[in-house]
Amino acid sequence: MTAVRVVVVGGGIAGLAAAWEATRRGADVVVLDAGRPGGKLQTTPFAGVALDEAADAFLARVPGAVELCRELGLEDELTSPAIGSALVWHDGVARRLPEGLVLGVPTDLDALAHSGLLSADGLRAVAADLDRAPDDPERDHTDDESVGALVRRRVGDEVFERLVDPLLSGVNAGDADELSLQCGAAQLAAAARTDASLVRALRTTLRAATASATPVFLTPLTGTGRLVERLVESIGADRVHGSTPATALRRAGTGYEVDTPKGPQRADRVVLAAPAAVGAGLLAAEAPATAAVLADLRYASVAIAALAYRVADVAVPLDASGLLVPRSAGLLVTACSFASSKWAHQGGDGVVRLRVSVGRSDDTRCTRLTDDELLDAVRADLVTLLGITARPTDARVHRWDASLPQYRPGHLARVESAEAALAAALPGVALAGAALRGLGIPACIVSGRTAAGRLLDGGDRTA
Numbered sequence: 001m002t003a004v005r006v007v008v009v010g011g012g013i014a015g016l017a018a019a020w021e022a023t024r025r026g027a028d029v030v031v032l033d034a035g036r037p038g039g040k041l042q043t044t045p046f047a048g049v050a051l052d053e054a055a056d057a058f059l060a061r062v063p064g065a066v067e068l069c070r071e072l073g074l075e076d077e078l079t080s081p082a083i084g085s086a087l088v089w090h091d092g093v094a095r096r097l098p099e100g101l102v103l104g105v106p107t108d109l110d111a112l113a114h115s116g117l118l119s120a121d122g123l124r125a126v127a128a129d130l131d132r133a134p135d136d137p138e139r140d141h142t143d144d145e146s147v148g149a150l151v152r153r154r155v156g157d158e159v160f161e162r163l164v165d166p167l168l169s170g171v172n173a174g175d176a177d178e179l180s181l182q183c184g185a186a187q188l189a190a191a192a193r194t195d196a197s198l199v200r201a202l203r204t205t206l207r208a209a210t211a212s213a214t215p216v217f218l219t220p221l222t223g224t225g226r227l228v229e230r231l232v233e234s235i236g237a238d239r240v241h242g243s244t245p246a247t248a249l250r251r252a253g254t255g256y257e258v259d260t261p262k263g264p265q266r267a268d269r270v271v272l273a274a275p276a277a278v279g280a281g282l283l284a285a286e287a288p289a290t291a292a293v294l295a296d297l298r299y300a301s302v303a304i305a306a307l308a309y310r311v312a313d314v315a316v317p318l319d320a321s322g323l324l325v326p327r328s329a330g331l332l333v334t335a336c337s338f339a340s341s342k343w344a345h346q347g348g349d350g351v352v353r354l355r356v357s358v359g360r361s362d363d364t365r366c367t368r369l370t371d372d373e374l375l376d377a378v379r380a381d382l383v384t385l386l387g388i389t390a391r392p393t394d395a396r397v398h399r400w401d402a403s404l405p406q407y408r409p410g411h412l413a414r415v416e417s418a419e420a421a422l423a424a425a426l427p428g429v430a431l432a433g434a435a436l437r438g439l440g441i442p443a444c445i446v447s448g449r450t451a452a453g454r455l456l457d458g459g460d461r462t463a
């Protein structure tokens, strides 16, 4: 029997996970990527270590990434952050985030009061949340809404603006007043449904989480690029084609053909794991309803500036994993990861390494600056934030234009309708990737494997 031929468009982590799943199921797999396989998982040498250009770790307590690492024999190469606590910029000072936060929502009111982050009114709003009876009608508010709508209503504006929004913006470079609760903060959505008091519900969430022996974050010691390397080896390096964009998708006999500048690829099944705009273009003619949903998804552009300093040139103790900068600060920098403090394997050698994030959905300045201008602006912000005036010994900029999807309320319902329309219009073609159900590495892995599994289980079509 001839193997089912699966063409995966997009060799980011979602596409590679789809290809790996299809390979395990005995399919004949080809991955087409417009650029470098790995997408946002790229690790390159910087100031003497392997440094990630974008994603630098994954959540270990949600399904997806740890299992994949285990299958690929990477489990022994994983490491967790050396330091757990982080700082947030507030009123001109870098303050430590209090213990007991769940996606920025406090559960420990004493720690919150000691953090100095909230006013007396702000603290009262959090305490008032605990006065709601568990079955107050507030609990029945189950439609998708924005994270901001829920958090502001339950625990007040200050918690939202000073904790939740900076934290979530640090993840998706967006505005949590416009972020889908169900897709962008599923933990909060689940807690909100169980108890009208968000603080009380999240205390239960946190108790369950802290009972776990698994660290919150993990990463391969040589960077997230190692995951890509092992995936490509396991799928077969000759099956993963970089610099090979898919330019068109059409029906051909009982299957499909995917055009590339190097010639067409025949397929029985196709996984579309490229960014939404690419999927929208490929599907516009044959699956317009799906294409419309994909075309409607907005992305934020960000850049990461990596900077290295001699340890003697940095006077402040960088005893945290990093610093979050809320939009109210009006700075270009949105977050600064203290890479050499956060990861034991990236420090301890007399070099301070920082990964500085810039750019938000509502701040596109970084896209208009040259690399030199961007580095100058970042250095000016670092004087304000950390008092670092020295010149870095190494510096580089990585641009991630249109890289972070902005899920608006109702996103998951739109994705479901897009998938149903695609299954009806083009059976044997499925979507995967950050455009669907979350942008984190685990969610992308799950989306890729689910898409391949569904296509090969025959749910959508048989060869």
Ligand SMILES: Cc1cc2nc3c(=O)[nH]c(=O)nc-3n(C[C@H](O)[C@H](O)[C@H](O)COP(=O)(O)OP(=O)(O)OC[C@H]3O[C@@H](n4cnc5c(N)ncnc54)[C@H](O)[C@@H]3O)c2cc1C
Pocket (backbone or CB within 6 Å): 009, 010, 011, 012, 013, 014, 015, 032, 033, 034, 035, 036, 037, 038, 039, 040, 041, 053, 054, 055, 056, 057, 058, 059, 244, 245, 246, 247, 273, 274, 275, 278, 302, 303, 304, 400, 403, 404, 432, 433, 434, 435, 438, 439, 440, 441, 442, 444
């Ligand atoms: C700066 C930054 C930091 C991040 N940090 C973290 C983190 O620490 N932890 C975490 O879990 N997540 C993080 N993320 C999010 C996460 O990295 C991404 O959401 C995830 O890697 C996306 O995977 P993907 O496969 O869906 O898409 P991508 O990685 O975007 O891959 C899509 C691929 O499609 C290819 N492509 C484009 N057009 C075509 C075409 N026409 N034909 C074929 N291929 C095409 C691209 O070249 C690309 O390789 C970060 C993201 C960014 C931008």
